[in-house]
Amino acid sequence: MSLQYSYPPPFRHHTLHLQDGKLQPSSYPVSAVGLDDLELAGRLFSLPFQAKELLGSPLSYFWGTPVLTPSGAALGLGLGHGVGPHAGAAAGRVNWVEGLNAPLCKLPELKTKDPLLSSLRYCLQEYGTHMGRIATSLFHIVDEVLNLQPKMKRGSYLSESTGFVRVYRYPHCSQQISHLGMDVHTDSSMLTILCQDDVGGLKVIRDANWTPVRPIPSTLVINLGDMMQVVSNDKFKSAIHKVKINEQKDRISIGHFVFPGDDVVIQGSNYRPFKYKEFQDQVQRDVKTVGYKVGLQRFRSETEFSEMNNKGK
Numbered sequence: 568m569s570l571q572y573s574y575p576p577p578f579r580h581h582t583l584h585l586q587d588g589k590l591q592p593s594s595y596p597v598s599a600v601g602l603d604d605l606e607l608a609g610r611l612f613s614l615p616f617q618a619k620e621l622l623g624s625p626l627s628y629f630w631g632t633p634v635l636t637p638s639g640a641a642l643g644l645g646l647g648h649g650v651g652p653h654a655g656a657a658a659g660r661v662n663w664v665e666g667l668n669a670p671l672c673k674l675p676e677l678k679t680k681d682p683l684l685s686s687l688r689y690c691l692q693e694y695g696t697h698m699g700r701i702a703t704s705l706f707h708i709v710d711e712v713l714n715l716q717p718k719m720k721r722g723s724y725l726s727e728s729t730g731f732v733r734v735y736r737y738p739h740c741s742q743q744i745s746h747l748g749m750d751v752h753t754d755s756s757m758l759t760i761l762c763q764d765d766v767g768g769l770k771v772i773r774d775a776n777w778t779p780v781r782p783i784p785s786t787l788v789i790n791l792g793d794m795m796q797v798v799s800n801d802k803f804k805s806a807i808h809k810v811k812i813n814e815q816k817d818r819i820s821i822g823h824f825v826f827p828g829d830d831v832v833i834q835g836s837n838y839r840p841f842k843y844k845e846f847q848d849q850v851q852r853d854v855k856t857v858g859y860k861v862g863l864q865r866f867r868s869e870t871e872f873s874e875m876n877n878k879g880k
């Protein structure tokens with residue numbers, strides 16, 4: 568395990584520019600990030616199942632769940648994709664993934680004498696702090712483009728209290744199975760920073776086509792989330808993405824999700840103002856009742872919503 572993160576990271580933010588409503592390119596070069604964390608995560612996943620299930624609060628171990636609120640509820644894209652944590656399981660659709668969820672501000676509560684767990688806690692804390700700095704810098708860049716009002720700036724839009732890190736393992740599968748590693752969805756976050764190993768499998772919708780996000784060494788992938796779409800007034804679209812399974816190799820990735828504070832009011836002229844907590848609760852309600860995440864549609868301002876419906880007719 569190494570915690571040799573370079574800070575400040577060698578940002579090349581001039582490589583980010585606005586094109587067709589998206590920040591291009593979506594990957595972001597940094598050095599010395601993540602490889603050792605990925606290795607540690609790999610060791611964690613090789614623990615017996617029971618040990619992983621007993622990891623204990625505030626960590627939680629999950630497997631096969633199509634939807635993990637608040638960040639990654641599955642999004643129905645056409646028939647057959649409308650899955651949620653419960654609906655998905657009921658329909659026999661599971662995500663081919665196991666993972667560990669770590670709410671960053673609660674990590675100090677993890678009391679353990681286990682050396683692997685203490686290294687993990689330490690590593691996650693360092694990782695979270697480092698990624699938090701990167702998220703803040705990225706948000707500054709976005710802010711330069713969007714020119715947000717001062718009161719809406721990062722203090723409230725990027726809350727330390729709601730952020731979390733998720734570590735995933737997508738087991739390989741050589742048989743033809745219909746499962747995805749992770750179903751089609753958008754993240755509910757403001758932004759998500761992904762660190763992936765060299766296996767590949769992440770795909771995003773770009774120009775209406777599924778495009779692989781090929782792993783580049785020492786490169787993080789930045790996904791803009793639903794909250795970014797709102798505050799940018801739809802200038803930046805929340806990335807629609809999924810993860811395919813590799814036939815030969817397990818894939819490991821780490822996601823760092825940054826959200827607004829629960830009670831922060833999110834504003835964007837195409838949406839009615841809402842508190843982040845309201846959004847999160849609505850997603851969970853939809854997943855339980857409708858079977859999938861309806862997402863931002865629910866929060867569009869009335870005029871926007873009826874204009875969109877009229878266009879669709």
Ligand SMILES: O=C(O)CCC(=O)C(=O)O
Nearest residue numbers: 639735761769810820822
């Ligand atoms: O594993 C990945 O690369 C993507 C994970 C993801 O999309 C998510 O956690 O929301």
Ligand SMILES: [Fe+2]
Nearest residue numbers: 639753754808
């Ligand atoms: Fe995601």
